[in-house]
Amino acid sequence: xxxxxxxxxxxxxxxxxxxxxxxxxxxxxxxxxxxxxxxxxxxxxxxxxxxxxxxxxxxxxxxxxxxxxxxxxxxxxxxxxxxxxxxxxxxxxxxxxxxxxxxxxxxxxxxxxxxxxxxxxxxxxxxxxxxxxxxxxxxxxxxxxxxxxxxxxxxxxxxxxxxxxxxxxxxxxxxxxxxxxxxxxxxxxxxxxxxxxxxxxxxxxxxxxxxxxxxxxxxxxxxxxxxxxxxxxxxxxxxxxxxxxxxxxxxxxxxxxxxxxxxxxxxxxxxxxxxxxxxxxxxxxxxxxxxxxxxxxxxxxxxxxxxxxxxxxxxxxxxxxxxxxxxxxxxxxxxxxxxxxxxxxxxxxxxxxxxxxxxxxxxxxxxxxxxxxxxxxxxxxxxxxxxxxxxxxxxxxxxxxxxxxxxxxxxxxxxxxxxxxxxxxxxxxxxxxxxxxxxxxxxxxxxxxxxxxxxxxxxxxxxxxxxxxxxxxxxxxxxxxxxxxxxxxxxxxxxxx
Ligand code: ADP
Numbered sequence: 001x002x003x004x005x006x007x008x009x010x011x012x013x014x015x016x017x018x019x020x021x022x023x024x025x026x027x028x029x030x031x032x033x034x035x036x037x038x039x040x041x042x043x044x045x046x047x048x049x050x051x052x053x054x055x056x057x058x059x060x061x062x063x064x065x066x067x068x069x070x071x072x073x074x075x076x077x078x079x080x081x082x083x084x085x086x087x088x089x090x091x092x093x094x095x096x097x098x099x100x101x102x103x104x105x106x107x108x109x110x111x112x113x114x115x116x117x118x119x120x121x122x123x124x125x126x127x128x129x130x131x132x133x134x135x136x137x138x139x140x141x142x143x144x145x146x147x148x149x150x151x152x153x154x155x156x157x158x159x160x161x162x163x164x165x166x167x168x169x170x171x172x173x174x175x176x177x178x179x180x181x182x183x184x185x186x187x188x189x190x191x192x193x194x195x196x197x198x199x200x201x202x203x204x205x206x207x208x209x210x211x212x213x214x215x216x217x218x219x220x221x222x223x224x225x226x227x228x229x230x231x232x233x234x235x236x237x238x239x240x241x242x243x244x245x246x247x248x249x250x251x252x253x254x255x256x257x258x259x260x261x262x263x264x265x266x267x268x269x270x271x272x273x274x275x276x277x278x279x280x281x282x283x284x285x286x287x288x289x290x291x292x293x294x295x296x297x298x299x300x301x302x303x304x305x306x307x308x309x310x311x312x313x314x315x316x317x318x319x320x321x322x323x324x325x326x327x328x329x330x331x332x333x334x335x336x337x338x339x340x341x342x343x344x345x346x347x348x349x350x351x352x353x354x355x356x357x358x359x360x361x362x363x364x365x366x367x368x369x370x371x372x373x374x375x376x377x378x379x380x381x382x383x384x385x386x387x388x389x390x391x392x393x394x395x396x397x398x399x400x401x402x403x404x405x406x407x408x409x410x411x412x413x414x415x416x417x418x419x420x421x422x423x424x425x426x427x428x429x430x431x432x433x434x435x436x437x438x439x440x441x442x443x444x445x446x447x448x449x450x451x452x453x454x455x456x457x458x459x460x461x462x463x464x465x466x467x468x469x470x471x472x473x474x475x476x477x478x479x480x481x482x483x484x485x486x487x488x489x490x491x492x493x494x495x496x497x
Contacts, residue, residue: 002037002090002091002185005090005091006087006090006091007084007086007087010192011084011091012091012188024041024042025040025041025042026039026040026042026209027039028040028095028182028184028185029095030095030097031097031329031363032097032318032320032327032363033318037095040184041208042208042210043207043208043209043214044209044213045213047209048176048207048218048221051207052221054201055174055176055205056223057202058200058201058202059144059146059147059203061200062200062203063144067121067122067124067172070121070170070172071118071121071170073169073194073197073198074114074115074118074121074166074169074170075118076198077114077166077197078114078115078118079197080193080197081107081111081114081162082107082111084189085104085108085111088103088107088158088189088190089103089104089107090103090320091186091189092107093319093320094185094320095157095182095184096154096155096186097327097328097329097330098282098283098327099319099326106156106158110156110158110159110161110190112445112447113162113166113167113446113466114162115446116447116462117166117169117466118166120167120170120467121170121171123464124171124467126139126140127139127140134481135480135481135482136478136479137478137481138475138476138477138478139475141473141476142471142472142473142474143474144472145225145249145470145471146173146223146224146225146226147173147175147176147223147224148164148173148175148224148226148228148470149175149176149178149218149226149228150168150175150176150177150178151227151228151230151231151239152164152177152230153231154179154180154182154183155282155285156282156286157180157183157185157186158186158190160230161177161179161186161187161190162190163446163461163462163466164230164251165190165194167466167467167469167470168228168470169199169204170467170470171470173226173470174203174204175204176207177191177204177206178208178214181208181210181211182331184206188206191206215239215242216242219239219246219248220242220245220246221246224248225248225249226249226251226470227239227243227248227249227250227251228250228251228253228459228469229250229252229254230253230287231254232255233255233455236254240252249469250458250459251451251457251458251459251460252457252458253450253451253456253457253459253461254287254410254412254455254456254457255287255384256287256384256412256413256452257291257382257384257408257409257410257412258278258288258289258290258292258410258433259290259291259292259404259414259415259431260274260275260279260292260293260294260441261402261405261414261418261427262275262293262294262295262303262417263299263398263401263416263423263427264298264299265419265420265423266299266418268302268306269306270417270439272306272307272310274437274439274441275293275390276314277441278415278437278441279388279441280325280326280368283328283329283387283388284387284389285329285330285334285386285387287412287456288412288413288435288444290415290441291381291384292381292393292404293390293391293392293393294393294395294401295395296396296397296398297394297395297396300394303392307370307390307392308354311355312354312368314326314368316359316361316367316368317365326368328361328363328366329364329365329387330364331364332364334386334387335358335387337386337387338369338385338386338387339358341378341379341380341385341387342369342371342380344380345371345379345380345391348375350373350375350380351373352369353370353371353372354367355369355370355388355389356371366387366388367388369388369389369390371389371390371391372391372392372394374392374393376393376404378391382408384410398423398427402427402431406430406432409454410456411432411433411434411453411454411456412433412434412435412451412456413436413437413443413452414431414433414435414436415437415438415440415441416428416436417438417439419439432453432454433456434449434450434452434456435450435451435452444462447462448462448463449462449465450463451465
């Protein structure tokens with residue numbers, strides 16, 4: 001069990017000791033070894049209602065605290081996350097499989113949202129609008145949305161929780177979070193640390209169990225005023241449909257199909273490095289990872305050779321082993337999808353330059369793969385592979401590169417490598433996406449607005465935009481200020497006073 005790995009086992013003990021009956025609960029399994037790490041409760045619709053009750057009870061007291069008081073709790077939460085970084089990273093690697101080095105990076109990244117929103121809590125300014133009537137004043141105040149639901153995925157089990165919960169709590173909202181069934185321990189540990197930081201009980205609950213049951217219970221409860229979801233476009237559609245019943249506000253961070261453009265004047269070595277970072281981080285299981293590598297013909301051969309050499313240096317193995325760059329895929333279905341995409345591409349004439357198969361370690365370990373001769377009609381280009389496969393499409397000019405880049409229903413991230421500032425701007429302005437990396441393969445930061453267009457969803461997380469998602473706008477009109485000049489509502493404008 002996972003507790004033996006941790007300095008502070010009580011961080012995750014709550015997950016399998018408090019509420020799981022002897023025989024009940026769902027097992028959390030290490031994807032690297034198949035070992036059962038813990039069991040978590042299966043919370044049904046009644047349990048979700050109880051969590052919403054608790055969030056509703058906590059809402060008044062929490063939202064009435066001053067922003068400074070809320071910021072103080074978030075600052076303590078940030079400190080506790082960083083103090084427990086090793087335990088949180090070990091928990092993450094154990095349940096998700098990513099290399100420990102990446103897991104440590106994710107915990108720092110997760111904490112950065114808490115630190116940032118502790119600061120942003122203090123800047124949820126309202127507005128005073130210059131009046132059109134001496135008798136009247138016009139003021140805008142910002143208020144918390146209310147009880148919020150957060151549904152998070154397994155690829156970033158810690159950072160996706162804080163990316164939603166920190167701005168919500170900073171704004172004065174309370175949260176019921178549903179982590180992915182495979183990776184609930186990170187969320188439970190973070191919630192435990194939030195409690196230790198002084199967050200009132202009920203202000204952040206984690207519910208584990210059947211996704212559909214919990215999703216339906218959260219979207220059909222009129223007390224839940226907002227849902228923030230990160231996951232697949234298919235589930236995003238379901239939740240949007242369900243949320244229409246209660247007209248919950250929505251933030252949806254859905255799938256991507258990021259184009260990675262290498263133009264013919266690019267620094268090819270830098271492009272190779274950026275491509276490896278973007279494509280193979282988390283075994284290719286990120287929604288912003290390069291999914292289609294679009295390279296101009298004059299540099300295609302050099303780029304391909306460089307990429308193959310770099311990819312062949314990646315070490316596959318258990319995330320706890322030193323020097324490992326790539327862990328297993330999350331589950332068997334993920335590995336099958338990767339196999340299907342490679343098989344479909346090869347059947348259509350693509351060539352595997354390196355990798356292409358399950359890794360000799362077995363299970364869901366997969367060889368880092370590069371394929372070339374890919375065309376835009378292949379599954380590997382049309383769908384999000386979510387695995388360690390770099391498919392290369394060779395093109396002739398900027399026009400074709402941009403046309404292919406936009407030829408998808410997704411619009412999350414894109415990358416472009418070129419040294420010509422004119423080409424940078426011409427390309428960036430035509431890419432129909434929410435985020436562009438220019439000469440970099442890494443975009444994510446707590447200080448930047450993360451989100452997409454088209455079927456990649458709506459809303460932004462991180463930066464100042466991230467807290468806006470959890471704030472309502474209330475306009476207040478004050479009249480009757482001027483006893484001499486005072487007029488009727490609206491008269492001032494029409495009479496010109
Ligand atoms: P992925 O394909 O990356 O697993 P999903 O969209 O299936 O993405 O999962 C993302 C999150 O959405 C997870 O927490 C998952 O449990 C949850 N989820 C899946 N289906 C539903 C549903 N019908 N209602 C609510 N949540 C769901």
